[in-house]
Amino acid sequence: MKPLSRIEKLPTYVFTKVDQLKSEYLQRGIDIIDMSMGNPDGHTPAPIVEALIQAAKLPQTHRYVKPPKGIESFRSAVASWYEKNYSVGLDVDSEIVATIGAKEGISHLALAISEAHDCVLVPSPSYPIHTYAFLIAGAQVDTFSVQSEQKMLVEIKQKLESNKQIKAIMLNFPANPTGHCVEIGFFEEIIALAKHYQTWIIHDFAYADLCFDGYCAPSILQVKGAKDVAVEICSLSKSYNMPGWRVGYMAGNVNLISALTKIKSYYDYGIFAPIQIAAVEALLHGDEYRQSICDIYQQRRDVLCAGLQNIGWPVQAPKATMFVWAPIPERFSHLDSLEFTKVLLDKAHMVVAPGIGFGEAGDHAVRFALIESPQRMVEAINRLEAFIRSTRAVDFKEKRIGAG
Incomplete structure (x- = not known):
């Protein structure tokens, strides 16, 4: 064989x-x-579980999900969450897509945008899917060290200047595995670099809600003009004790959201509707x-x-x-x-x-x-x-x- x-x-x-x-x-x-x-x-908090149970009793929720990018109430809840927490406005129809957890969203986006000659810049150390999603998709991977904000910016700029094939930069702050955090100024600088060198930014924001000692992790979408070049992916796994539910979302740049939505239409029919309905309960009423x-x-x-x-x-x-x-x-x-x-x-x-x-x-x-x-x-x-x-x-x- x-x-x-x-x-x-x-x-x-x-x-x-x-x-x-x-x-x-x-x-x-x-x-x-x-x-x-x-x-x-x-x-998982009981009201979220109960929302799932009640939705699962409805026969109409047992069919394929339409549209595959997520039911409107879920995408609207995501938009409300961004507006409430970060004062970021998102278009429900074109700037948000539901994902089967963060790993699926990253992996399918990598498949949608990567070509053999492309290179993607990834932090090191980093969560494995940040690297292997792009390697599996056929792209090349280069790395930058997770260190001080200024040192990361210097290294990223040097990489961009020396390699014109860098298609995207993968970010993850707060970071897995190191717990490294950044301030909004870092995102402002990285967006400016991405625009100058015409590269995409993909930010894994899975730990947005797990912040301590008064620290509030910034969203990259808070930066003016970020949606011109960036998307952000979030998951409900950690914030609401929902890891096995496999529900998340990607938000931001229209072209990247469209690319992910299109490739997902070939690979899956979206998340089971009752799970999305339960996720709405979490996003809209889950602050406590x-x-x-x-x-x-x-x-x-x-x-x-x-x-x-x-x-x-x-x-x-x-x-x-x-x-x-x-x-x-x-x-x-x-x-x-x-x-x-x-x-x-x-x-x-x-x-x-x-x-x-x-x-x-x-x-x-x-x-x-x-x-x-x-x-x-x-x-x-x-x-x-x-x-x-x-x-x-x-x-x-x-x-x-x-x-x-």
Whole structure:
């Protein structure tokens, strides 16, 4: 048989690899504290669930969704959400399309706009789909480092000047996995660069609502003229504890929204209508739920970061997202992130996401997802402290060399 070359080029997905690592321990009945995948553990608020149930009882909602870009009430709710939170006006018919979560929207947009000679600029480290959506679509990918705003702008400008084939710039702030945040001035500069070099901007805004300590993440669409070159994609997964519902939306530039809508018309018939109706309930009436969920993540962030710092693992508390990005402690710096993840699983019976899963620039760190209760996090800290105190880093260095 002929090889499946496109699939064979893809590495094993980071969370698949982590699941494979922990499955043996679970089968042995070992209690594993799992903070690897950003899979919200809370329940979807009851009124949202009830809206789904009532809508699902209506026979007319069981058919294909028309139009595929999303029912009008959902798109109107998205427009209302942007107006209320960011004073951004959106045309319901031409500037919004419903997506089956953020990953689907990014992936299908990549397929719609990418050609073999195109290059897309992606942050590193970054969520895997930001890179692989474009590689799967046949484009080339170049990266820029996630660092200070000014350094990112300088590096992005240098890349744009040296490579005229850059079709789009992928952004994600607040960022997964690092929790890195930017201010509106960064978006103003990046929009100006995009217009000057005639490139598109795609901003993943999945963590818009999970902000702490008074920080409010800006929308790129707040920038005057942003819709000339940019789209923004959001998801209800994290904001309303709706990850399994697979509902999100993309908003912004008419041409990109049209391209995504057109290609989706070939690949899918949109989201099950009752899910969209339930999402309307979330967007229009979910401020209280959203704030409550955000408060839970902030409490968990505080417990985890304080605990790690107390046992001598210096981490920076993020201003947003549901993740803590933790550079590998110096005494274990001879281990790469996957090896260190294996050590934590074996010695502390806890699972984190190895930084290599987010690109080579992430191989010096691991990512904690805030998906365990504060009590379980305290238990995780206690396990880590016992492990660190009882183990010399050189033990692992010698074991690694001996394993040859």
